[in-house]
Amino acid sequence: MIDRRTIKEKRKTEEDMKMKRKVITALLAATMVASLAVGCGNKGGDSKSDSSKSSSSDEITIGFSQVGAESDWRTANTESMKSTFSEENGYELIFDDAQQKQENQLTAIRNFIQQEVDYILLAPVTETGWDTVLQEAKDADIPVIIVDRMVDVSDDSLYTTWIGTDSLLEGRKAAEWLNAYTTAKGIDAKDVNIVDIQGTIGSTAQIGRSKGLEEGVDNYGWNLLAQQSGEFTQAKGQEVMESILKQSGDDIDVVYCENDNEAFGAIDAIEAAGYEVGGEEGQILVMSFDTTNAGLTDTLSGKIICDTECNPLHGPRVEEIIKKLEDGKDVDKKAYVEEEMFAYDDTVKSVKVDDKDYDVTKITQEILDKRAY
Numbered sequence: 001m002i003d004r005r006t007i008k009e010k011r012k013t014e015e016d017m018k019m020k021r022k023v024i025t026a027l028l029a030a031t032m033v034a035s036l037a038v039g040c041g042n043k044g045g046d047s048k049s050d051s052s053k054s055s056s057s058d059e060i061t062i063g064f065s066q067v068g069a070e071s072d073w074r075t076a077n078t079e080s081m082k083s084t085f086s087e088e089n090g091y092e093l094i095f096d097d098a099q100q101k102q103e104n105q106l107t108a109i110r111n112f113i114q115q116e117v118d119y120i121l122l123a124p125v126t127e128t129g130w131d132t133v134l135q136e137a138k139d140a141d142i143p144v145i146i147v148d149r150m151v152d153v154s155d156d157s158l159y160t161t162w163i164g165t166d167s168l169l170e171g172r173k174a175a176e177w178l179n180a181y182t183t184a185k186g187i188d189a190k191d192v193n194i195v196d197i198q199g200t201i202g203s204t205a206q207i208g209r210s211k212g213l214e215e216g217v218d219n220y221g222w223n224l225l226a227q228q229s230g231e232f233t234q235a236k237g238q239e240v241m242e243s244i245l246k247q248s249g250d251d252i253d254v255v256y257c258e259n260d261n262e263a264f265g266a267i268d269a270i271e272a273a274g275y276e277v278g279g280e281e282g283q284i285l286v287m288s289f290d291t292t293n294a295g296l297t298d299t300l301s302g303k304i305i306c307d308t309e310c311n312p313l314h315g316p317r318v319e320e321i322i323k324k325l326e327d328g329k330d331v332d333k334k335a336y337v338e339e340e341m342f343a344y345d346d347t348v349k350s351v352k353v354d355d356k357d358y359d360v361t362k363i364t365q366e367i368l369d370k371r372a373y
Contacts, residue, residue, distance in 0.1 A: 060322065061092045063112030064121040067149070068100040070232050071261040072292040076373040077148065077312035081121070084315030100200070100231075102129055109133045113140045119322060120144045122159075126202040127152040134158035143325060147314050149204035156333065160325070163317055163335040165310045167205045171212015173341060173358055174287055174308045176351035178254065179220050181285075181306070184347050192222040193251050195244050197230040197237055197266055199258040205232075205310070209258045209289060225251060230262040237265030245273045254285045260295030260307070263288035267303050278302045279344060291342055293371060299363045302344045306360075309339040312373060342367075 062085050066078055078095075085091040094117065096108035102125045112120050113136055120142055124130065130151045135158060137144050143160040150162055182192055196213055199206035210227070217224045226244050230237035237257060245252070255270070257263035263286055267277055276283045279302060288295055291309040298304040314337065321331050341351070346362040361367065 059090055059092055060119070060326070061094065061115070061117045062119045062121060062322075063094045063096070063108070063115065063117040065096045065098055065105045065108040065112075065123065067105075067123045067125050068098055070100060071234075071259055071290070072294055073259060073261075073290040073310060073312050074232075076292065077123070077314060080313045080315035081318070082315075084319050089319075098125060100125060102126060106133050109137060113137055113142060116140075117142060119325075121318065122146050122151075123148045124151050124203075125149075125200070127204060127207070128202070131155070131158065145318060145321060147318060161321055161331050161333055161335060163314055163321065164204070164337065165339060166336050167208025167310075168212055169208075169353060170205075170289055170308050170310060170339070171209040172215065172353045173212070173351050174209070174256070174289070174306065175212050175216030175219075176353055177306050177308075177341065177343070177348050177360060178222075178256075178285075178287065179216060180348040180351060189221040190223070192220075192253050193225050193248075194222055194254045194256055195225050195241075195248070195252055196227040197240055197255065197257045197262045198227055199229065199232045199262070201229050203232075205289070206258060213256050230257070230265065232259045232261060234261040234265040234268075237262030238269045239265070241266040241269035242273070245269060245275070249273060249275065252284055254287065257286060257288045259310075260288050260290040260292045260298075260304075263295065263298070263304055267298070279305050279347075291340070291371075293368070293373060296342060296363055296368050296371065299342055299344055300365065300368060304344070306341065306343045306348075307363075308341050311337045311339050313337075 064081055067074060069075055082093060082095065085093040094112065094115065098104040098108065105122065105125060109120060109122065110133065120137055122144060124146065127150055131153050134144055134153060138158055146159050146162040148164045151159065196210060198210050216222065225248050228240045228244065230240045255266050257266050267286055270277055270284055277286050279285065285305045286303060288304045288307045289310055291307045295304060295307050299307045317335065317337060324331050341358060341360045342363045343360050344363065348360050350357050350359050
């Protein structure tokens with residue numbers, strides 16, 4: 001295990017040596033200037049020098065490479081990190097928005113290494129392609145904490161820990177909700193036609209949520225009419241839905257959106273095409289993930305029938321991990337955040353996955369008002 005205190009002491013010693021050299025150089029320069037001043041007969045008034053502000057040795061520097069700002073969920077996740085790792089809390093946060101490009105993240109991580117940050121936080125665009133740069137961070141003795149999406153690497157010692165959601169469990173919970181709901185409504189499984197608007201292909205959330213639905217299709221005999229990526233954005237979600245509606249509009253019963261922003265776009269497309277969304281007969285059911293404020297607002301109105309939570313407030317949990325590492329303590333390789341499920345009505349009160357029950361909460365305005373995001 002990396003001893004963070006030893007590394008910080010080593011860096012502190014190196015910084016002290018650099019400072020001493022700078023002081024000696026400054027004193028020599030000052031002596032020369034003073035000598036020149038006396039030689040020229042300059043006995044003028046006091047001279048003033050600007051003092052440079054140095055950061056406290058106790059301040060923890062963190063480099064955070066964020067996927068981007070593609071969704072309401074991502075914005076909430078970023079704000080959670082920024083508010084947690086603030087200067088007031090004893091941190092210096094170097095934030096980088098990758099704009100959904102892995103090459104930007106690779107560059108950012110290498111910059112963090114050059115800047116000798118204490119920790120690197122990475123919310124990866126996709127799961128693969130990280131071995132080389134994470135090895136560089138490991139060689140520099142900088143712990144890497146993976147947040148939200150996972151990485152698929154040949155050696156898991158290349159990162160310290162991962163914190164986020166169990167996307168496969170989310171997908172399975174959503175599939176079980178759909179089975180329980182259609183069963184309660186007396187709808188035959190063979191009559192359930194589903195469209196899956198997937199997230200960014202290759203991301204952890206997409207892989208898990210798509211697989212959860214696909215397992216449900218295999219288990220219950222639903223019809224999967226189409227699967228296409230909406231890239232977790234509202235604009236792309238709307239574009240994909242418009243295209244699918246032209247081909248299969250009259251056959252669609254359920255639209256399974258892999259985040260709220262895709263659901264917003266899909267709903268706009270469905271309504272613009274003259275169809276209705278909701279839980280009544282003849283309406284298209286829209287399912288979603290994330291439970292952002294806007295997503296749950298649509299759940300309250302019935303436009304989204306079920307929304308499975310993906311908690312974005314990772315900042316405080318990551319800080320707990322960093323504090324343990326600072327104290328030289330071990331941390332778990334994976335840390336899952338607690339999450340809920342919300343629905344428009346109470347037709348389904350709970351779902352069972354792997355012999356464990358998960359409550360489904362009927363959304364109300366009171367619950368919505370108390371939410372942190």
